[in-house]
Amino acid sequence: MPMTKMFSRILIANRGEIACRVIRTAQRMGIGTVAVYSDADAQSPHVAMADEAVNIGPAPVTDSYLRADHIIEAALATGAEAIHPGYGFLSENPGFVDAVVKAGLVFIGPSADSIRAMGLKDAAKRLMEKAGVPVVPGYHGEAQELVVLASKAREIGYPVLIKARAGGGGKGMRKVDNPDDFAEALGSARREAKSAFGDDRVLVEKYVAKPRHIEVQVFGDNHGNAVHLYERDCSLQRRHQKVIEEAPAPGITAEMRAAMTSAAVKAALAINYSGAGTIEFIVDASEGLKADRFWFMEMNTRLQVEHPVTEMITGLDLVEWQLRVAAGEKLPLTQKQIPLNGHAVEARLYAEDPARSFLPAIGTLHHLAFPDNVTNGDIRIETGVRAGDTISPFYDPMIAKVVVHAADRTAALAAMESALVQTQIAGTTTNLAFLAALIRHEGFGSGDVDTGLIDRDLASLVAPSATAAGAKELAIIAASGLLEQPASDDPWATLRGYSHLSSPAYPVTLIEEEKPVRYGVAILNNERFVLSGPAGKIEVKVRREAGGWHVTGKGINLRAKTAAIPNGIAVLSKGAVSSFAVTDPFLLAEAAGNAADRLSAPMPGLVKSVRVSAGDMVKKGQILLVLEAMKMEHTITAPHDGKIAEIVTESSQVKEKSSLVRFETNE
Template sequence: MMESLLIANRGEIARRIVRTARMLGIRTIAVYSEADAGLPFVREADEAIAIGPPPARESYLSEARILEAARKTGAAAIHPGYGFLSENAEFAEAVEKAGIVWVGAPAAAIRAMGLKDAAKELMQAAGVPVTPGYLGPDQSEARLAAEADAIGYPVLIKAVAGGGGKGMRRVDRAQDFAELLASCRREAAASFGDDRVLIERYIANPRHIEVQVFADKSGNCVHLFERDCSLQRRHQKVIEEAPAPGLDPATRAAICDAAVKAAKAVNYVGAGTIEFIADASSGLHADRIWFMEMNTRLQVEHPVTEAITGEDLVLWQLKVASGEPLPKSQGEIAVNGWAFEARLYAENPAAGYLPSTGRLEHLKLPTFVRVDSGVDEGDEITAFYDPMIAKIIAHGPNREAALSKLAAACAGIEVWPVRSNAGLLARIATDPDFRAARIDTGFLDRHGESLVASKPDETVVDRAATALSKGTDGDPWSAITGFRIAATSDSRVRVRIDGHLHWGRAHSDLEAKTIEIDEATVLFDAGNAWSIGLPLAREIEANHGVGDGAILSPMPGLVISVDVAEGDPVAKGDRLLTVEAMKMEHSLRAPFDGIVGKLQVSPGVRVSENQLVASVMKGEE
């Protein structure tokens, strides 16, 4: 076993690797950018060394700086985690050339699986089923169109060097093929420097199923069963589970055997994932599941596999990299129960999933499930890296029990003032279709509106009214609810929630969890966080008798233009002003026909999320 290990990554995966390495008595070395100097993984490693400024290309993606850090600290091995340099064949070779143990896939395997067309040809030769399509060298429009006709529409055009959902177009009709091919090629050239494409059958109800494989340097290879990663948004995974629901033993055996066959075809070593796409339109069947690609690294969702098998995959990686055989044979690996992983992100689903940055002034994560997090309360979420706050992993004896545990865990999450998707995760976990495993990769596209709390429901408004009504000690003169002489009191309360005014009712028996942070009162409910308070004078003026005419900034940013003046008539949809945040411009528009009221900002002013920036008043009826 190596004596020291440099972790060429950050955040939760760096902390995860430190935990296992420490258990094995290995000295750990963290590398960090200037933006990450105060994060937990830096403190928890035995040694830490700065490698550059915040941009990843000048720090975590700098091969030279990481190798120099390894030289300075005498690191015996380098673990790349996932992302960054984990699937960089040139870096893997450079590490080994420097006499350092590489805790990752062999460079040859990374290269073999790096291009989609070459990987599929290799899999075909190895007897692994691949999606019907065309992978040939003739890239002429005529040949590609002819192949699409032969496959049958709809088809999918995919960049050979693609990834992350880029360089991909669905084509439903032959007459649209040429236009979409040209569009796909332009995007592929711009994103990957390679405009070659392949053509595949389009799967109408796709499930994304992947198999965890592991191989040692002696040629032994096993699988640790499958995961279902179908719940995605824009090709990015949101919730994963293991095992895959609806997979019968025969079909499971078929795809797991195919995964092992795929790994052996490239003489694989270490942890890897074979990804399959399944046509789930009539259930899962072995002849309707095809190889898609291989990820030559540890996956973000590896904890669900650890949960159902009881194995530590990082420990397996370190043992295999040290030349030891696999810890267990195939017959010794079994499935125990069910597990889910939900990715908690710093983003605002109600505002089109805009990223949310800032200091985590308040952070409460569940304690009754496994939580892998890269940050603690008080840490900063920056715009430089992945916006993940934590991974919430729930395990139970069966799917229903594990899912109920996940729902409770996500509903109890509290994050402020950074926005998060905790409420979305909690709603997904209680959605009837998801609980019944009626899922495919289009699930969130179909259910999105019902899963996102874009505005507070009646219960939230009443909880806010109840919380704001407390503390008056029964004194009618200081109470915020109304009272009438010789009549029942009026329990209605006018409250402000995230800058909008609502009428709620205070209930003495209604629970309402609130905290005070920087003079703000925050109500937590089912994973969502709401800023609550009594109406401000300017909000009452903006809303007086006309409904909600307050214009709020959806994010912190810079006002770059104001396009109207006070008193101007505007029509619904007219642009009022523009706010820029994280290199994106967002236009704020009139919610209805009316007159511009008070403008609260001017160009060059910085605004916070939900800050009142203008108001629109309805004209005379």
């Protein structure tokens, strides 16, 4: 029986950015929230945001976020009245829905029957055909014999697409261009489908030569109402996974929108759908967008990752709608009341390596900064991580969704480019530069898109960009410590590195091609530096600006920010990251000493204290002396076990490369 009042407390059966997203809306509506988390997520933002949090198991999803019993127990123990599944994990699992309802809780989403109706592609397509929704020409029957499927493929006409009837993500999918290759492709698709979904049954469909992926956001309630919230174009995909989404679809006509959205609402009504859902269509764009060239692919019976672009063009909160519908209310608006304003674009920012087949990456986000405004548009960041968080191997490596909204598509793309070039990430490999290249892609900019665009132009989209002129120089100066302004009101304190005789060269050692390369940094005044290195000397000027530094010099005009990363410096500029490995010169001195049984001073300094004497036996790692240089104290330790033959005296002023410690040898 539908509830007549809003929930007082809900549990979010998810993690990351979608958990944070749901919590924000619930808190705005005065609804208490319960988060669940695995051992790996104990310090995650969604845990901190919620009113209460419950540990549901170890890091692997099979032991935590897929444990329906643990999640339901947590909801009952904390007094939650309903469960929001987010997306992924258990969000489209009808068995989970049944268990939630059996426990006396409300599932914030469609019924188990609706999920089952759309769970298998072939059954769903037969249902859609019956409801009058256009379906891709193909065979969706039960017969699975090779002779039957091959015969149907000939009837449909090559090229055809073999698709697993269960699951998604491109698994169990094969394009076949001629009859001779059909049997082999069928066997391969079946093996992959069996491994991925435990079901090797397939369907056969006409292959669309220039496909676009356009989907319609639908919403239903428990009172027999259903509406659409316009369409989204999700054609930019890699490995059948969406990368950039936008709304409305570029180039769509009023006639096609009317036909497509009408079909989507028919689909929702056919299964008595309640809550947020998405009807996905494949569109033949070979002759532009036409009202008779789109076909039903599948229905996602949940909130979509890309729902923010729909929220941006309608001004509506879809999570609030989910909560109201689940609580028994009617849809907040009628179809005629739903607005459509401007254009929105979403880019999925991942920790992954586009140049290595988008292989997921792990690492610590040592530096993470998003813009708070963009040129001629609005920006929205959906994220579930913070600076200092680790991208683990256990979950989807999404860092954030960057979403922009502007008056039209041209302005929205410009706003997205502005947002991406202002985003700064250091600590792990990301697809940030790849996303920026996509936004600048001429074909995408003109609206001439299809699902094969990324694969066709992948080489140019993932081509490494040259290190920006000035990035290395800025990294060297930053590593020297001379960019840091002393915290003092004394004007003399601002004269960093000042000498009335000559400017000392502060040493910095970079690792280049696995070898140490020594540089010197001399400061001429508060903004001017001279760098010396293997290629000679260069003078640069570094001025502080809002958000970073402006570096100028011969052939250099760079605006960038620096960030400390383990054993190095990252230079971030226009969405690109250049990382430079910096080695402690004392470690290099120790390494050299290991070979010569001698430790030498890598720079001029004062011996502040000596901890051992000649004749002493020392152990590897034992402190030998403390040297003051560059206004810092550096501890010199023994590189190996041994006996001290000679050691510098305390309070000595030492020159660069002068001997500090000599060990006895066996000779």
